[in-house]
Amino acid sequence: MTVLLQTEDLTKRFGGLTAVRGVSFTLSFGEVVGLLGPNGSGKTTLLNMISGAHRATSGQINFEGHPIQNLRPDQISKQGIARTFQLVKVLPTMTVLENTICGLAFGSSRMWGAEAEGKAMEKLHQVGLADKAKQPAATLTYIDSKRLELARALAADPHLLLLDEWLSGLTPEELQEGIKLIKSIRDAGASILIVEHIMSAIRELCPRCIVMNAGEKIADGLTGDVLQQQDVIEAYLGAPHHA
Ligand SMILES: Nc1ncnc2c1ncn2[C@@H]1O[C@H](COP(=O)(O)OP(=O)(O)OP(=O)(O)O)[C@@H](O)[C@H]1O
Ligand SMILES: [Mg+2]
Incomplete structure (x- = not known):
């Protein structure tokens, strides 16, 4: 199997606290x-x-064969890594569709305008949120805001x-x-x-x-x-x- 991601002896310290220690x-x-x-x-x-x-305190992260730790x-995200957050982060005054387009704009295949809108709608369909595309993100229920975060991450076409x-x-x-x-x-x-x-x-x-x-x-x-x-x-x- 081809390696996509590899961490090598990855360590993160916050002052005196070592939150991650030598993880490979x-x-x-x-x-x-x-x-x-x-x-x-x-x-x-x-x-x-x-x-x-x-930023890692020490150690390496290779993604598709390239070091990314710096x-x-x-x-x-442009290299193809997208994420969702433990504490959901959506832009509340922007619509669901606009939030999703943000994922496209900053992802691996940068896209704007009508093309981006079509692609974003595709992702909203995928997560079951297409009917709420025009609503401000602030009006979403908890699960729907999670769906939105996922649509935004998927819109980036992550590897x-x-x-x-x-x-x-x-x-x-x-x-x-x-x-x-x-x-x-x-x-x-x-x-x-x-x-x-x-x-x-x-x-x-x-x-x-x-x-x-x-x-x-x-x-x-x-x-x-x-x-x-x-x-x-x-x-x-x-x-x-x-x-
Ligand atoms: N920005 C930060 N500054 C200082 N300490 C931090 C910071 N982020 C995390 N920590 C500390 O690092 C340690 C690991 O935290 P982390 O959030 O990575 O744990 P976790 O495994 O995700 O936990 P949970 O299951 O509760 O989400 C904890 O002791 C936490 O308090
Ligand atoms: Mg956590």
Whole structure:
């Protein structure tokens, strides 16, 4: 399998706190990998380094064979990495369609005008939000604002999609819908790194997963095997709401 993303000894320190410590892993083209770990274990910080929101303290990130650890977020999104945020970030006064067009404008295939509008509508259809295209984003429900973030990320035509707890906070019914949607994206051949606490979703979506604890990678392998590992189970003890 061809390697798409590779991190090498990646470390992020915030003052005296080491949020991510020496994390190395690879993700191949077309792979969907889960990234798990208790609260504060460094998952979002890892995504922040891959997407350029935070500069790594040390270590390397290679994407499609090129080092990206010193690039800005806009440069990284142009290279083909798109993400959603744990705390949803949409532009509230802009319409749903305009928010989606932003993804196109800053993604790998820069596009404006009517062409961008057509492509954005396609993505809104894909996530089930086409009928709300003209509404200001501020009027959306929580799940719809999550759908919008996903449409915006997909509009960038990413080679790699980073999802940070995209499924969290949904009702059981919405969760099933959300899993179906991510499955359809996966089945279309996308490469995805999924940070998630919902184990049933991880089992359904990710053949492989990586587990972090206190900033370090403690497991990486087939999901069924990893979730039986003693140190993984222990890392999750004390966080029963994530079981
Ligand atoms: N900008 C920052 N400045 C200082 N400390 C930070 C910053 N971002 C994260 N941290 C700290 O780094 C550690 C890892 O945080 P991170 O958000 O990456 O964890 P997480 O695994 O995503 O947790 P959760 O499951 O709760 O989202 C935590 O101790 C957190 O307080
Ligand atoms: Mg997080």
